Amino acid sequence: MNDKNPLLEVRDVTLTFGGVRALSNVKFSVNKGELFSIIGPNGAGKTSMLNCVSGRYNPNQGQIIFKGQDITKLRPNDRCTLGMGRTFQNLALFSHMTVLDNIMVGRHHLLKNNFITGPLYWFSGAQKEELTHRREVEDIIDFLEISHIRKSVAGTLSYGLRKRVELARAIALRPDLILLDEPMAGMNLEEKEDMARYINDLNEEWGMTVIMIEHDMGVVMDISHRVMVLDFGKKIAEGLPEEVMADPYVKKAYLGEEVDEETSVNDGKEKSA
Numbered sequence: 001m002n003d004k005n006p007l008l009e010v011r012d013v014t015l016t017f018g019g020v021r022a023l024s025n026v027k028f029s030v031n032k033g034e035l036f037s038i039i040g041p042n043g044a045g046k047t048s049m050l051n052c053v054s055g056r057y058n059p060n061q062g063q064i065i066f067k068g069q070d071i072t073k074l075r076p077n078d079r080c081t082l083g084m085g086r087t088f089q090n091l092a093l094f095s096h097m098t099v100l101d102n103i104m105v106g107r108h109h110l111l112k113n114n115f116i117t118g119p120l121y122w123f124s125g126a127q128k129e130e131l132t133h134r135r136e137v138e139d140i141i142d143f144l145e146i147s148h149i150r151k152s153v154a155g156t157l158s159y160g161l162r163k164r165v166e167l168a169r170a171i172a173l174r175p176d177l178i179l180l181d182e183p184m185a186g187m188n189l190e191e192k193e194d195m196a197r198y199i200n201d202l203n204e205e206w207g208m209t210v211i212m213i214e215h216d217m218g219v220v221m222d223i224s225h226r227v228m229v230l231d232f233g234k235k236i237a238e239g240l241p242e243e244v245m246a247d248p249y250v251k252k253a254y255l256g257e258e259v260d261e262e263t264s265v266n267d268g269k270e271k272s273a
């Protein structure tokens, strides 16, 4: 990992909704190959931050740099094309479509052949392209162990399985960076353990850089390389999971404990008021 050449750099991002300051001068960077978690109490600005990175929200101030390119003004679709994928806090699947079709939808950005070249199936390379797509989709189905439900209609599946299919669709694009918004929310213990393993393998074996928002501290501690903590829209800590969890400002944000200035890993510039 190289600190001087991060995959993603968030520079002093501020986001307001009317009078609400959802993010105040938040800055951080994520290196290629990292599994980076964003934590914080409810309403701290975590999803807003992810939405600024994915392009759903436009920050009032600041810049987002991805692969060395300023993407602050790019539309979400263009960020996908550059290699960014995401899942949502609330499920965003096509519930009437099959699992297989949902995953295929995730690959539409990569399709070179379109409605003009498509009819020239044998000549345009569309056949070869389709085979490649099918192979890639099969890899994902195997990896996430959803072969048995490939033909099931997404809306009929359990919540945990739908979350897994949503992850499948997001990784179908083979993004370099994947943004996961509460991937374990609403899951039982076994489903959480499975999901944590998939995310870890995506990072370690597939080489995907991951930014994850997660409330389950056990999972965050287990699989994150680094953690950033937001509170009231401000970054209050960033560092190794164990450092961050021991940070007095973090304990205060979560548990209301008093702060001893000497032992904080915060640089002192971004504490919440």
Ligand SMILES: Nc1ncnc2c1ncn2[C@@H]1O[C@H](COP(=O)(O)OP(=O)(O)OP(=O)(O)O)[C@@H](O)[C@H]1O
Binding pocket: 017, 020, 021, 022, 040, 041, 042, 043, 044, 045, 046, 047, 048, 049
């Ligand atoms: N679209 C919006 N319109 C108005 N206010 C918003 C909008 N999105 C977020 N906010 C506000 O911005 C602040 C940060 O919200 P955000 O959803 O980013 O927090 P969060 O840390 O993700 O919370 P949670 O853990 O509950 O999901 C909150 O005060 C929220 O009410």
